[in-house]
Amino acid sequence: MSDADDRPTAANFVRDLVHADNEQGTFAGRVQTRFPPEPNGYLHIGHAKAITVDFELAKEFNGVCNLRFDDTNPDTEDASYVDAIIEDLAWLGYRQGEDYAEPLYASDYFEQLYLWAELLIEQGKAYVDEQPSDLISEQRGGYGNPGIESPHRDRPVAENLDLFRRMRAGEFDDNSMVLRAKIDMQHENMQMRDPIMYRIRAGRHHRTGDAWKIYPTYDWAHGQSDAIEGVTHSLCTLEFDSHRDLYDWYLTQLADAGELPHEQPRQTEFARLALTHTMTSKRKLLQLVEEGKVDGWDDARMPTLSGLRRRGYPAESIREFCAFIGVSRTNSRNEIELLESFVRTRLNKLALRRMAVLRPLEVVVTNWPTDEAGEPEVHQVELVNNPENEADGTRMAPFSGRFWIEQDDFRADPPPKYFRLTPGREVRLRGAYFVTCTGFETEDDGNGGETVTRVLVTYDPETRGGNAPDGRKVKSTMHWVSAAHAVEADVALYERLFDAEVPGEATGDVFDDLDAHSRELLTGCKLEPELADTPLGAVVQFERLGYFAHDPDQPMLFHRTVGLRDEWANIQKRKG
RNA sequence: UGGGGUGUGGUGUAAUUGGCAACACGACAGUUUCUGGUUCUGUUAUUAGGGGUUCGAUUCCCUUCACCCCAGCCA
Structure with a gap:
């Protein structure tokens, strides 16, 4: 509820889930979430939903929500996006030093992630594959079709270790080899058919510079980052549903090896925000900017937070809107008029x-x-x-x-x-x-x-x-x-x-x-x-x-x- | 095609253990008003389809259908 508007806050199945966890004593009543943007673009209205879900849930349970940059891909990321994200987040109402401490970075965990990867190799749970990417993709099989195991799948541990270390040392070209988790090439979930953990990238990373030649993929970085930080509830959008098996698998291997506690962070997915007359693909938003279809990321027609700010949308009305539409697993598209009604209601009082x-x-x-x-x-x-x-x-x-x-x-x-x-x-x-x-x-x-x-x-x-x-x-x-x-x-x-x-x-x-x-x-x-x-x-x-x-x-x-x-x-x- | 997920008005979200389908946006009709704004009131659905259990089903069971996600070395 807000004073500007007495429309009620919608139900939220994630909140119910946390209540249930607390009753059962899971995580000892602790609640920690994170907002994990990749610094490869500007925050938009879709992120606003994720942000309020993550931050408000933590706040409601006297927990912590960190801002963590998921910066595992040097090719697309840039420090300018980091700054813009921090600024837009503050405008929305979530400020460094008040709502979260220092921003965190997945790139800060690169060394730990690397050590854990070596551990998996030593346990025979990961291997270096030097097949070309289209062949690996082909061997993954298809929906209902079997996968084919890589000829390198049973490479001896010592050889894997040697190759992986030389990958790190920069001895190989981009795309020439990858580190894969050895799981199950017949798994009905495609994400589990020996997913890639590391790839070689010569590009310069916005924070680690050229210290690294290999970069962890999202799947290998995300759950482990959550665990390192002590995240309890890792909330993400529905399209990651099929990644949950993998999220859990990595965590389990490390827990079994004694590297992590057995009480693991848990991923929960909710429906992303979609609005009528609105497009929130970061890639296509970038295209609008680059092709000059709009004046920039902060053009007043853009669904970015900086665009909405220039347009005059009060941050409060965006937060109220997010609270109102609720959190569910139903794919839906809200009418842009609903968002506008929150803007009008607030502006009517203020302007x-x-x-x-x-x-x-x-x-x-x-x-x-x-x-x-x-x-x-x-x-x-x-x-x-x-x-x-x-x-x-x-x-x-x-x-x-x-x-x-x-x-x-x-x-x-x-x-x-x-x-x-x-x-x-x-x-x-x-x-x-x-x-x-x-x-x-x-x-x-x-x-x-x-x-x-x-x-x-x-x-x-x-x-x-x-x-x-x-x-x-x-x-x-x-x-x-x-x-x-x-x-x-x-x-x-x-x-x-x-x-x-x-x-x-x-x-x-x-x-x-x-x-x-x-x-x-x-x-x-x-x-x-x-x-x-x-x-x-x-x-x-x-x-x-x-x-x-x-x-x-x-x-x-x-x-x-x-x-x-x-x-x-x-x-x-x-x-x- | 295999797996996973989701179906409640024009739209989104609700509905204790099965018990009068609620709230909001929009639209429409009034009301109020020195903004065709605001305010207030009313109208706007038998819950994807079909079966079943039950005194009673949005809720439980069976079945059909529709939509979304997964085969990036993106996240």
Whole structure:
């Protein structure tokens, strides 16, 4: 539960499992988890679920959750990703020194892992195989088909040891040989058909440099890293289900050899987060960045945490969303609208209300008074900063005889149920006056049609502040910005990056569903003067339009975080 | 094709030992409102299909079907 929102926290089968463990005295009531990203890309919304599952579970049971970089592949990893991950994790709400101690690295265990590998070799449980990788793959067999044992499978221990040591020493080329666990080439689980433990890589590792020529695979590194750190509950996503046998097998061998306690960490899998209109493959996200389809990892359309941050999503709303969707083993896809509802709920409470006109149309008040100098008078009107929070107070805004409204807020020929400004109709300008449309000017749009260039209105001086003394009502209250006082800004509007609910479903290629017009950049937008002081990165509500985030780097650039719910848009949609 | 996993409204998540299918998002209809926002109210499902046990089945049994994962020297 949160104070911003009383939607309940969903059930969580992992939590139930930990409760059961505690009742049975497993792990002596200790709970330790870990969040193990590979530093080969940026954290995204899918990671946010894993992060909250790992950290919040530990927190709930007064346990520990470490950040551990699963950095076992030098080819794809980079220190810059390590830094970005730490930063994004902190933004999400999990900070070094508060929520976890020092970041840990699988690469810190390379020596131990190596020693244990030698031990398995000595016990006849691992061997060096110098067959090419496609042959090894072929020999693995297929679903329902038998595997074929490698001709090197029964190589003498001494020879294995010698070769493995020379692998480490860098005597061999990449891909020329591997260390394999000797398990069972007929196992019905493919992961158990003599899996690879070590491969040779000449590349430079972001932390160990060129100290190592051989690198452990995920399977050989992961469970052992968990055990070294004292992890009790190793939580991961469903696709690792078939790896669990292997996870347990390695741990058992080491426990039997007296290297590890028999109380082993236990892997539990849960369904990964999937969202409609969203793609979270790190490889493909990288492709979007490299091909310039987006501005970068932190483009406001990206599902990365840095993208969502630029977009204006509050970190709290992401955490609340993750708590709400729960943890299960069901493959499912949440609607992006659900995430957005958490964003709106929180922003509705927090965001200051401001007025901004995105597509301006000029309005002239024909009966506006002038002062002694013959200049139009300027009236200061008071506006509420946030009707949801009185403590946010009020502000003053200038109003004069010329102002901007949205082009959508005037129709010369209004459709049914149109409440806004139209010839002969009176509307309220928020906090200012009632005005009545008396006419409009047009010009030839060059296509045989006409464009409205200016709207003429009269105002009722008795309605100052926005109320009529005679109590008469209007159908619409509109936002406005004084023409003489407006500040200008660029505003980016976003559609979904992928227009299909399930990107790639139709053709098999997610990039076919990429919306080429997912960003519309509006320039020359008219903002009320107060907005010039918006802190970088802050999110405000442009009244009647949506929530907008001031760019963290570029002043006077705003990103639409999410629109307001829009009943009028629904009415129009229904009419086709 | 062998193994593993999962099926509850448009969507996601619930439902003590078998006992009135609940909550939220969305949609729709109202209500409130100086934001077509917000608020509040109502409507929106017989639990993948078929059998069986039972007074009673989302829950137990049998069976059929659908979807997801596994044959990287990625994680």
